Amino acid sequence: MKLYNKEKYNDLGLDTKAPSSGYRALNKDGTFNVHKENVSFFEGMNIFHSLVSMSWLQFLLVLALGYFTINLVFASLYLLIGTEHLTGIYGTTKLDQFIEAFFFSAQTITTLGYGQIAPLNLAANIVAASESLLGLLLFALATGLMYGRFSKPVASIKYSSIAVIAPYKEINGFMFRVVNPKKNQLLEVEVNVNLSLKRANSDLRDFYSLELERSKVVFFPTMWTIVHPVSSESPIYGFNQQNLIEKEAEFIVVIKAFDESFSQSVYSRSSYKANEIKWGAKFTYLAKRDDTGLSIDVGRIDDTFEIDLNQ
Template identity: 40%
Template structure:
């Protein structure tokens, strides 16, 4: 059954208590924004200006949220910058601040000061160069203190990043409107990208669309009731299904209606990471142009020769099959 059958019945609007106000985006944003509210990667598409840059900056949370390549790059840049700063400081102490105990090849004085700083910072201490004078020894003392604090902070951040569980959920590229038990249903498919297991995973799906209420255009939010909102084990994939029945906010709407209403389907997943026993979250969304009508998901399960199911091919999670309009 396709969208053409929706108009055969009177449209029954959802219950008033299903009308969610604004989800925390604020009435002004909900009323006037025509942009995507929730990006596909789960970040919010809002901007906050006027904050004090100092008070708003949280290096700790930034260090936890960035990717591993960026985190390691930041640590490397900070390490080089600190040693370069101390190298300049040693040079400012004068040409006799760093003395060689053995004959060393001629080279750049900055390079010699830089690598002495690296040796001091890492407590390597080859002994080829020694600080001479009060100023140079004070710099070594300060550098040793920064080394103790810096190593402790870097170790703590690395531990926090490893101990912080994060859900890595694969969402199908598109949601679909597909035939489902003599009606139609909105569906999308998810899978766990990590080898760790998530248990007791729960899904909440919310429809956002622009409506005209009393002659005033406003964005309204409706929670979509799911065929199954929770699964105990998330070992393979999960096709999340919202049956489009007369009580559904999608009932009677066509693909053109959703595009005109700037509809957005927002998803929140919550589950328990089995390894750490901590709660993990994942968010994503589909805009109206990312919903494919008259289609169904392809079978991604793999079977043995005797017909037994042995697993699934995650690379096919986005595969769909077009259906003939009825």
């Protein structure tokens, strides 16, 4: 097995010491496998990031829950002041009065105001005025968050769930595929692939920047198979699948592109562990040409077929 003699990186910012066997530095979804301890709630809190990063379903549920909770609080305040200080309350039981106060709160916080119920004394007017002001601020905040979510540039690049070791020219190559499934156009797409290998008889690991067949494309309308030629200059030259597993190999991928829709640079990350690499397999060609142009079956991005490796 030939040792890689080019200069290696001691660290990518991911720490050279692997905490445990099978450790993965970068998750498949691009998040870092790092957990911070002894951080207070307020130190680690980033409400804006959480609200713009969570799924749309979670975000809408948070808005609905917040809206419902605020109306519950103000309905309770109106009930505490006394429903006799609100004109138009006709409920005879506490539950009926609470329900009417709840919907009055909903009308007040949205500044809708049907006019059926209105405050009569100073305390009720103060609560209603405060709720109206709070409603204006919260709806402005919710609108800003909605805009932030829509305008947040995201590189929605889809990666093949597996990588392959396949014949490449007279040698073999490490390959994986990426595609942009969205309709937005990505330009000047650059990819950087780094390899993490555990040192022999040590819990330390080294990082290598891998040379690629092509590290940049100007346009990205189709699939792109990214290839690292496993030449004599490669850090995995002479390796087999078991060697990669023993070395706890992790291929860390970072893609940078210019998103034409947002006129901003966007980034995408993913990684491949040794057990996510198929040896002696090649990706199936998925492009089809017809009278309308070129079509790509994105759903078959993982399709492969067996092939003999070059010796």
